[in-house]
Amino acid sequence: MMPFFQDPALTPLYDKVQSRQRLSREDGLTLFRSRDLLGVGYLANLVRERRHGRRAYYIYNQHLNYANVCINGCRFCAFGKTKDDPQAYTMSLAEVMDKVRARLSEPITEIHIVGGLHPDLPWLYYLDMLRGLKALRPEVHLQAFTAVEIAHLADIAGLSVADTLLALKEAGLGSLPGGGAEVFSPRIRSSLCPKKLSPEGWLQVAQTAHRLGLKTNATMLYGHLETLEERVDHLLRLREAQDESGGFVTFIPLAFHPRNTLLPELPETTGFDDLKNLAVARLLLDNFPHIKAFWIMIGPKLAQLSLAFGADDIDGTVIEEKITHMAGAQTPLGLSRAQLLHLIREAGCEPVERDTLYNVIPS
Numbered sequence: 001m002m003p004f005f006q007d008p009a010l011t012p013l014y015d016k017v018q019s020r021q022r023l024s025r026e027d028g029l030t031l032f033r034s035r036d037l038l039g040v041g042y043l044a045n046l047v048r049e050r051r052h053g054r055r056a057y058y059i060y061n062q063h064l065n066y067a068n069v070c071i072n073g074c075r076f077c078a079f080g081k082t083k084d085d086p087q088a089y090t091m092s093l094a095e096v097m098d099k100v101r102a103r104l105s106e107p108i109t110e111i112h113i114v115g116g117l118h119p120d121l122p123w124l125y126y127l128d129m130l131r132g133l134k135a136l137r138p139e140v141h142l143q144a145f146t147a148v149e150i151a152h153l154a155d156i157a158g159l160s161v162a163d164t165l166l167a168l169k170e171a172g173l174g175s176l177p178g179g180g181a182e183v184f185s186p187r188i189r190s191s192l193c194p195k196k197l198s199p200e201g202w203l204q205v206a207q208t209a210h211r212l213g214l215k216t217n218a219t220m221l222y223g224h225l226e227t228l229e230e231r232v233d234h235l236l237r238l239r240e241a242q243d244e245s246g247g248f249v250t251f252i253p254l255a256f257h258p259r260n261t262l263l264p265e266l267p268e269t270t271g272f273d274d275l276k277n278l279a280v281a282r283l284l285l286d287n288f289p290h291i292k293a294f295w296i297m298i299g300p301k302l303a304q305l306s307l308a309f310g311a312d313d314i315d316g317t318v319i320e321e322k323i324t325h326m327a328g329a330q331t332p333l334g335l336s337r338a339q340l341l342h343l344i345r346e347a348g349c350e351p352v353e354r355d356t357l358y359n360v361i362p363s
């Protein structure tokens with residue numbers, strides 16, 4: 001029986017979703033423009049349940065932001081600082097190792113490593129960081145360096161992107177996080193991050209990684225100056241890239257946090273928009289296995305609700321997050337396994353602990 005949608009524009013999309021037809025650009029716009037959040041969420045949940053049933057994934061992970069010195073100066077970022085800024089920091093390799101050594105007794109399966117584009121750190125720093133971490137915790141998966149950092153490392157190493165990735169893989173790199181994609185629109189990039197690696201460059205790094213057997217994630221930063229059309233175009237470009245190279249594992253919409261950025265006048269994203277982005281991503285990105293609600297950015301309570309709006313993953317313990325917290329996030333720095341399990345179970349889902357590549361970790 002056809003479900004009742006408050007927004008009749010969703011009715012034809014129900015037929016398409018049920019018959020597994022690919023949604024169009026126009027369909028994406030219809031979804032983003034609709035005020036019928038429950039209707040959009042219902043559609044996204046059909047896809048989510050078809051792929052994952054009631055399973056909801058989480059990971060026991062540790063974030064590590066080795067340095068926030070950055071030469072890009074993106075207007076939306078409160079984390080990146082110039083070298084002489086009082087809040088700038090660069091961890092020595094000994095400090096990086098100490099951060100990980102301090103948690104050796106915890107069953108961490110992933111270390112998620114992101115920093116800025118550092119003007120001075122040598123190529124060897126990055127290789128030695130991966131080698132050192134692997135020596136300290138050989139069983140842990142190192143998900144490190146966004147595509148933007150990889151392009152920067154290729155520059156400082158004087159190597160091609162492929163050779164840079166191969167050298168990092170050899171040193172212990174397991175996969176790439178999805179940051180740095182922002183919104184692919186040239187209008188937004190010239191206004192918010194003119195110095196950043198181009199969309200073509202970002203996609204080229206991701207697809208080169210895929211061809212070398214490295215999986216990567218993808219993101220979209222929303223809730224700043226982008227239009228709904230620009231969001232849809234971003235998602236469709238990712239979908240097209242995934243058709244070609246197939247190595248994206250998870251898509252994570254990132255909710256913009258305005259505090260301490262150069263856009264402090266912008267409002268925070270709303271719960272409506274946070275859920276909408278996850279649901280539309282689930283529906284448009286039909287070739288992405290997973291959609292992740294990053295609880296750090298949207299809060300644990302909304303991340304829990306998102307499990308009924310298309311998301312199948314709420315990320316993990318995290319332990320210590322800096323990028324969103326420097327931009328004013330009020331969420332905790334980390335959550336315990338017990339808290340993650342409680343959120344998932346209370347949402348009526350079955351918690352599944354995963355590793356970075358979604359292999360199930362037996363409980």
Ligand code: V47
Nearest residue numbers: 076077078177178179180217221254255256257327
């Ligand atoms: O690229 C920067 C974003 C990203 C702000 O792969 C901001 O699982 C909100 O890569 N408000 C880096 N976001 C984080 C990242 C990431 C995060 C979570 C999961 C994964 C994954 C990857 O953080 C940047 C940028 O898009 N960011 N400033 C801000 N003020």
